[in-house]
Amino acid sequence: MLKMKHLSKVYRTHLIETHALRDFSIHVREGEFVAVTGPSGSGKTTFLNIAGLLEEFSGGEFWVDGVDVRGMNDDQRSRLRNEKIGFIFQGFNLIPDLNLFDNVDVPLRYRGFSAADRKRRIEENLGRVGLASRMKHYPAELSGGQQQRVAIARALAGSPRLLLADEPTGNLDSLMARGVLELLEEINRQGTTIIMVTHDPELAARAHRNVHVIDGQVTDFDAEPQLRVPSGNATAAVA
Amino acid sequence: MEIRPILSALMRSKVALVLIGLQIALTLAIVCNSLFIISQRVQMMGRESGINEADTFTIGSLGFGAAFDIKTSIQEDVALLRSLPGVADATPTNTTPMSNGGWSTGINLTREQKTSTAPSAMYFVDEHGLNAFGAKLAEGRFFTADEITFRERSSVDWPPVIVITRALANKLFPDQSALGKQVYLDTEGNPNTIIGVVERMQVPWIGWSAEDGPDAEFYSTFVPQNVAFGNFGRYLVRTEPGRRDEVMKAAEAAMLKSNHSRIVREPRTIERIRAEGYQGHRAMTIILIGVIVSLLAVTALGIVGMASFWVTQRTKQIGTRRALGATRGSILRYFMTENFVITSLGLALGVLLTYGLNYWLMANYAAQRLPLVYLAGGIVVLMLLGQAAVFGPATRASRVPPAVATRSV
Numbered sequence: 280m281l282k283m284k285h286l287s288k289v290y291r292t293h294l295i296e297t298h299a300l301r302d303f304s305i306h307v308r309e310g311e312f313v314a315v316t317g318p319s320g321s322g323k324t325t326f327l328n329i330a331g332l333l334e335e336f337s338g339g340e341f342w343v344d345g346v347d348v349r350g351m352n353d354d355q356r357s358r359l360r361n362e363k364i365g366f367i368f369q370g371f372n373l374i375p376d377l378n379l380f381d382n383v384d385v386p387l388r389y390r391g392f393s394a395a396d397r398k399r400r401i402e403e404n405l406g407r408v409g410l411a412s413r414m415k416h417y418p419a420e421l422s423g424g425q426q427q428r429v430a431i432a433r434a435l436a437g438s439p440r441l442l443l444a445d446e447p448t449g450n451l452d453s454l455m456a457r458g459v460l461e462l463l464e465e466i467n468r469q470g471t472t473i474i475m476v477t478h479d480p481e482l483a484a485r486a487h488r489n490v491h492v493i494d495g496q497v498t499d500f501d502a503e504p505q506l507r508v509p510s511g512n513a514t515a516a517v518a
Numbered sequence: 519m520e521i522r523p524i525l526s527a528l529m530r531s532k533v534a535l536v537l538i539g540l541q542i543a544l545t546l547a548i549v550c551n552s553l554f555i556i557s558q559r560v561q562m563m564g565r566e567s568g569i570n571e572a573d574t575f576t577i578g579s580l581g582f583g584a585a586f587d588i589k590t591s592i593q594e595d596v597a598l599l600r601s602l603p604g605v606a607d608a609t610p611t612n613t614t615p616m617s618n619g620g621w622s623t624g625i626n627l628t629r630e631q632k633t634s635t636a637p638s639a640m641y642f643v644d645e646h647g648l649n650a651f652g653a654k655l656a657e658g659r660f661f662t663a664d665e666i667t668f669r670e671r672s673s674v675d676w677p678p679v680i681v682i683t684r685a686l687a688n689k690l691f692p693d694q695s696a697l698g699k700q701v702y703l704d705t706e707g708n709p710n711t712i713i714g715v716v717e718r719m720q721v722p723w724i725g726w727s728a729e730d731g732p733d734a735e736f737y738s739t740f741v742p743q744n745v746a747f748g749n750f751g752r753y754l755v756r757t758e759p760g761r762r763d764e765v766m767k768a769a770e771a772a773m774l775k776s777n778h779s780r781i782v783r784e785p786r787t788i789e790r791i792r793a794e795g796y797q798g799h800r801a802m803t804i805i806l807i808g809v810i811v812s813l814l815a816v817t818a819l820g821i822v823g824m825a826s827f828w829v830t831q832r833t834k835q836i837g838t839r840r841a842l843g844a845t846r847g848s849i850l851r852y853f854m855t856e857n858f859v860i861t862s863l864g865l866a867l868g869v870l871l872t873y874g875l876n877y878w879l880m881a882n883y884a885a886q887r888l889p890l891v892y893l894a895g896g897i898v899v900l901m902l903l904g905q906a907a908v909f910g911p912a913t914r915a916s917r918v919p920p921a922v923a924t925r926s927v
Contacts, residue, residue, distance in 0.1 A: 324924055333841055333920040354845045360920075361843020372838040372923055376527035386842040388520060417530075433842070445924050 286339030314486035365434030424455030542864025568718030570652025578783030616795035639721035658714035685736035825911035837922025853912035
């Protein structure tokens with residue numbers, strides 16, 4: 280589903296070069312639930328940005344769902360992102376001036392689905408996260424946990440192959456965090472590959488496999504995974 | 519097109535929407551009405567007076583001392599002027615078109631009328647009047663020398679013959695020739711027979727009798743009399759083409775020399791009289807153009823400011839949209855569409871304000887109804903202005919990188 284080989288990312292200014300990722304290799308198979316852990320500044324978010332095609336990388340090779348993303352222009356990356364990748368952000372990133380229906384509709388409009396198809400997907404996915412009755416509500420009228428559920432519905436509405444979650448429970452209390460995590464596990468059980476960036480060891484323990492990043496390099500990873508074992512055993516390979 | 523969600527989001531930022539919408543509406547109302555006023559003024563300033571303006575000038579004489587006789591002075595002066603080299607013709611006259619001073623009366627078709635049929639400016643001239651002004655005779659004849667008399671302060675009767683303009687003839691006798699018809703310059707006096715119709719002769723006052731329509735500014739009557747009131751005489755001189763300035767100086771010198779009991783008033787060309795006559799209209803046109811340009815600039819800057827602020831305020835949101843699959847073009851289109859929606863709402867209100875203002879101007883300042891083409895033009899201009907103004911901020915928005923979505927600040 281996602282494969283990086285010897286990937287590097289260098290931020291350059293006229294004074295210094297910062298190597299955010301170096302010789303970074305990872306292989307996440309379809310159906311896996313992988314937690315990427317590491318301290319602040321280790322390169323987790325850079326990895327997530329590159330994995331989500333939000334940033335370009337400086338060197339190495341990278342495939343998403345078998346598609347080589349090297350040399351893609353901005354529009355091609357946007358379309359691939361829209362089609363194959365769903366995002367869940369730490370701060371939910373809902374658009375405050377749009378109601379829940381229109382928030383979930385945002386990626387679907389860019390995809391070019393028909394109005395009827397969009398409506399069906401929105402209702403189905405808001406129902407999936409338990410918020411079908413609140414479609415006309417605005418984000419400010421919801422709790423943090425509910426807002427993150429809306430963000431999950433938005434991420435799932437386009438039926439992505441890969442879900443990228445950036446500290447999805449970072450802004451939630453423990454009760455709400457547990458609810459969101461259970462929802463992610465259920466989504467994974469239904470077949471969506473999930474890569475979750477977190478610095479929370481308890482959260483990471485719920486994933487099938489952990490990849491630890493320090494100073495832009497993979498320093499530790501779980502053993503060769505077994506494919507999709509509900510109890511949480513690893514299913515990914517780091518190449 | 520994302521019009522519905524954009525509209526729905528805008529409805530949650532009502533203050534900004536109302537302020538910029540009102541600005542656009544007011545701009546449309548003022549720009550359309552101002553452009554209409556300007557076009558009317560320009561049209562008015564460009565009208566032909568009906569006389570030869572390029573080769574004509576006026577010169578005056580103000581007598582003093584007990585020996586000064588106005589009748590003698592007029593006869594001598596006009597003879598002197600006609601004798602000067604380069605003079606094509608000259609006539610005594612009380613006024614000229616566009617001079618903003620003269621004599622008017624109401625013309626009646628019957629003696630019993632309480633209200634006159636048409637107002638008219640009066641040009642007191644001799645038999646050279648038509649030729650001196652360079653006006654064109656359309657029908658009948660002009661005055662002969664034996665028809666010319668003096669009009670003194672005590673004169674009550676009006677001459678038996680007059681010449682009127684075609685515009686006045688059409689007003690007095692629509693669909694028939696005015697030639698030979700009788701009218702009354704004074705219902706208590708004798709009738710006056712129309713012996714000639716002049717193609718065109720503008721009245722002295724600009725914007726005169728506006729309620730009678732634009733033709734009223736050409737309701738003129740020639741009267742075969744020399745005005746001999748007090749000590750003042752005015753003459754209109756037409757020169758051979760290209761010799762006006764030279765003759766003007768010679769005329770002033772000759773008149774000064776011919777009679778020492780009077781002052782010669784500064785000669786003025788008809789071109790100068792025109793320029794001075796329309797000075798107010800020209801100033802108003804320039805001011806209105808300034809108002810239009812300023813308003814459009816302020817509106818454009820308002821849109822740029824608002825759009826820039828919204829782009830800055832929504833940077834994270836733009837990044838999120840990009841992360842969710844929006845291309846740069848989608849973001850650009852979003853902001854352009856948003857501006858289109860705002861401008862459309864402002865313009866919808868602006869249409870009402872435009873006609874409201876036009877109605878007020880019609881009711882209070884005898885303005886005419888605003889033609890639809892000005893409104894359509896104003897809408898197109900403001901729509902293009904809005905799109906041009908928002909293009910810069912929208913382009914900046916489209917350059918927001920998608921990675922902004924994952925930044926915590």
